[in-house]
Amino acid sequence: MKINGNAIRPGNVILHKDGLWQAVKIQHTQPGKGGAYLQVELRNLRDGTKLNERFRASETVERVRLEQRKHQFLFADGDMLTFMNTQDYDQVALPRELLGEQAVYLQDGMEVMIEFHEDSPLAVSLPETVVLEVTETEPVVKGQTAASSNKPAVLENGVRVMVPPFVNIGDRIIVNTADSTYAKRAD
Numbered sequence: 001m002k003i004n005g006n007a008i009r010p011g012n013v014i015l016h017k018d019g020l021w022q023a024v025k026i027q028h029t030q031p032g033k034g035g036a037y038l039q040v041e042l043r044n045l046r047d048g049t050k051l052n053e054r055f056r057a058s059e060t061v062e063r064v065r066l067e068q069r070k071h072q073f074l075f076a077d078g079d080m081l082t083f084m085n086t087q088d089y090d091q092v093a094l095p096r097e098l099l100g101e102q103a104v105y106l107q108d109g110m111e112v113m114i115e116f117h118e119d120s121p122l123a124v125s126l127p128e129t130v131v132l133e134v135t136e137t138e139p140v141v142k143g144q145t146a147a148s149s150n151k152p153a154v155l156e157n158g159v160r161v162m163v164p165p166f167v168n169i170g171d172r173i174i175v176n177t178a179d180s181t182y183a184k185r186a187d
Contacts, residue, residue: 001062001063001065002060002061002062002063003060003061003063004057004058004059004060004061005037005038005055005056005057005058005059005060005061006028006036006037006038006055006056006057008023008026008038008040008055008061008063009023009026010023010024010025010026011023012063013045013063013064013065013066013117014042014061014062014063014064015061015062015063015064016042016053016061016062019044019045019046020044020045020046020064020117020122021042021043021044021045021051022042022043022045023040023041023042024041024042024043024050025040025041026038026039026040026041027039027040035056035057035058036056036057037054037055037056037057038054038055038056039052039053039054040052040053040054040055045117045122045123046122064117066115066116066117066122066123067115067116067117068113068114068115068116069085069087069113069114069116070085070086070087070111070112070113071083071084071085071086071092071111071112071113071114072084072086072109072110072111072112073106073107073108073109073110073111073112074091074108075108076096076106077093079095079096079097080093080094080095080096081093081094081095081096081098081099081103081106082094083112083114083124086111092114092121094114094121094124098121098123098124099124099126101180102126102177102178104157104158104159105126105130105157105159105175105177106126107130110126110127110130111127112124112125112126112127113125126177127177128176128177128178129174129175129176129177129183130174130175130177131172131173131174131175131186132155132156132157132159132172132173132175133155133156133170133171133172133173134153134154134155134156134163134167134168134169134170134171134172134173135154135155135156135169136153136154136169137151137152137153137154137163137167137168137169138151138152139168140165140166149165150162150163150164150165150182151163151164151165151167153167155173155175159175159180161173161175161180161181161182162181162182163182164182167182167185171185172185172186173185173186174186
């Protein structure tokens, strides 16, 4: 689908320079001299490289629609992660680097969304939050609870996060997968 260069929004995937690029950031710019343009930071969906491009309203770009399919995480085998389509039970093995740092949050049976372009997997989206158990943390020092200071904790998957003073070893907490931050205690 063709769209104007100034209609690109963050998250859009476009066909540009013989590759699939996702718009990460956009900024409308109207210089004092010349026409307005859209400054777009693009990320290549195949290799992760970044590129800054300018698009004018008179230019057209090809917007690509990605197909999203629900998959269930089955197991990890070295650097490969195996997922199963929840509709037709087909399995797909993807390299761990496709998930990057978020791969540590994968749990057996976790539902993820995999984006495909012409049956080629491009990206994996994890749930926004996961529930994990605290395995290590420091005890609370008396009087320290008056100030809103957090303390370091290690979770069952080895990730270090900062947690409030009232969180103890064995507590189950909800963690944001995007930035590895504490959200709240799990029920």
